[in-house]
Amino acid sequence: xxxxxxxxxxxxxxxxxxxxxxxxxxxxxxxxxxxxxxxxxxxxxxxxxxxxxxxxxxxxxxxxxxxxxxxxxxxxxxxxxxxxxxxxxxxxxxxxxxxxxxxxxxxxxxxxxxxxxxxxxxxxxxxxxxxxxxxxxxxxxxxxxxxxxxxxxxxxxxxxxxxxxxxxxxxxxxxxxxxxxxxxxxxxxxxxxxxxxxxxxxxxxxxxxxxxxxxxxxxxxxxxxxxxxxxxxxxxxxxxxxxxxxxxxxxxxxxxxxxxxxxxxxxxxxxxxxxxxxxxxxxxxxxxxxxxxxxxxxxxxxxxxxxxxxxxxxxxxxxxxxxxxxxxxxxxxxxxxxxxxxxxxxxxxxxxxxxxxxxxxxxxxxxxxxxxxxxxxxxxxxxxxxxxxxxxxxxxxxxxxxxxxxxxxxxxxxxxxxxxxxxxxxxxxx
Numbered sequence: 184x185x186x187x188x189x190x191x192x193x194x195x196x197x198x199x200x201x202x203x204x205x206x207x208x209x210x211x212x213x214x215x216x217x218x219x220x221x222x223x224x225x226x227x228x229x230x231x232x233x234x235x236x237x238x239x240x241x242x243x244x245x246x247x248x249x250x251x252x253x254x255x256x257x258x259x260x261x262x263x264x265x266x267x268x269x270x271x272x273x274x275x276x277x278x279x280x281x282x283x284x285x286x287x288x289x290x291x292x293x294x295x296x297x298x299x300x301x302x303x304x305x306x307x308x309x310x311x312x313x314x315x316x317x318x319x320x321x322x323x324x325x326x327x328x329x330x331x332x333x334x335x336x337x338x339x340x341x342x343x344x345x346x347x348x349x350x351x352x353x354x355x356x357x358x359x360x361x362x363x364x365x366x367x368x369x370x371x372x373x374x375x376x377x378x379x380x381x382x383x384x385x386x387x388x389x390x391x392x393x394x395x396x397x398x399x400x401x402x403x404x405x406x407x408x409x410x411x412x413x414x415x416x417x418x419x420x421x422x423x424x425x426x427x428x429x430x431x432x433x434x435x436x437x438x439x440x441x442x443x444x445x446x447x448x449x450x451x452x453x454x455x456x457x458x459x460x461x462x463x464x465x466x467x468x469x470x471x472x473x474x475x476x477x478x479x480x481x482x483x484x485x486x487x488x489x490x491x492x493x494x495x496x497x498x499x500x501x502x503x504x505x506x507x508x509x510x511x512x513x514x515x516x517x518x519x520x521x522x523x524x525x526x527x528x529x530x531x532x533x534x535x536x537x538x539x540x541x542x543x544x545x546x547x548x549x550x551x552x553x554x555x556x557x558x559x560x561x562x563x564x565x566x567x568x569x570x571x572x573x574x575x576x577x578x579x580x581x582x583x584x585x586x587x588x589x590x591x592x593x594x595x596x597x598x599x600x601x602x603x604x605x606x607x608x609x610x611x612x613x
Contacts, residue, residue, distance in 0.1 A: 402529075
């Protein structure tokens with residue numbers, strides 16, 4: 184039991200004892216009154232009043248003493264409460280300081296770990312990017328070097344071919360002049376090319392020179408035999424979906440020359456013109472039948488005409504032959520136009536090589552994307568740890584604020600309403 188309760192209990196016990204004594208005294212007086220005369224009764228009443236007066240005085244003194252003890256108990260309780268508040272405040276301050284130091288140390292450790300991790304990932308990422316850049320640059324430089332080297336070789340060979348052709352044409356012009364002057368002693372070029380084998384050999388040689396000077400060695404093949412047994416002068420091996428393109432050399436010179444021979448009658452020249460068209464159409468049909476094979480070659484073939492004049496005659500004055508060739512998917516070319524076709528084929532091959540290298544670059548970028556995904560996942564985990572530490576600090580701060588506000592409320596209640604505070608303390612103790 185507390186001191187206040189003990190004091191109250193003692194006071195109540197004293198009051199009860201005094202009340203019992205008073206009752207006993209009154210009972211005794213009443214018995215005496217019944218046996219005593221009236222004067223004695225009056226005397227006893229006077230004494231009774233005196234006793235009541237003394238009892239009242241004693242009770243008043245006892246009440247004063249109890250109030251003094253109660254005030255002393257309140258003062259002692261207030262002092263103990265102040266001491267307890269000071270002790271709790273000190274312990275709370277120590278706890279807050281220790282907790283803040285621990286959180287600061289943990290935050291510094293996590294920050295240092297985060298910085299080390301970021302530095303490591305940054306260094307790894309930079310190293311990976313640098314390696315990839317070096318690899319890509321090396322591959323691109325290698326490809327560019329090879330392409331440039333092949334282009335330079337092609338241009339050199341083409342220039343050499345053109346130079347050789349021009350020199351030969353000059354020799355032919357000079358020989359033609361000499362032929363015109365010495366027709367009886369020198370054989371004309373027409374007579375030289377009068378034989379079909381000679382014309383065929385001339386066309387094949389010219390075709391081979393153009394192809395060798397324009398394409399890399401693995402992009403063509405001469406005198407290639409198909410699965411059907413047919414042999415073609417040249418095949419161009421191009422990337423899909425183009426595939427294998429057959430090129431065959433044809434030189435319909437005989438009837439072409441008769442068309443422009445002024446020494447012949449007009450009827451013979453017209454007959455030669457019709458025969459020329461028949462020859463060209465037959466060549467187109469033969470090429471379409473032999474050199475366009477489903478599943479083995481492309482859906483088109485090339486007919487090479489070694490003479491620019493023959494090619495110009497067909498395109499200028501015989502559009503029906505051109506249309507017929509297009510329907511059969513046979514493309515007519517001359518030395519000049521075949522050069523353009525070969526340059527296009529070279530560009531296609533170069534583009535295919537570039538696309539092939541693009542797959543390598545794509546694979547490297549895919550690996551880099553996986554590394555970055557792992558980096559992002561680790562960053563998210565680290566952010567969640569930091570967020571949890573921040574949440575713990577916020578919860579500790581909330582608890583500290585609640586305790587501080589509670590002490591402030593207790594202090595204000597004590598200063599404003601001491602009686603209410605004492606009553607609340609008694610209720611809380613009970």
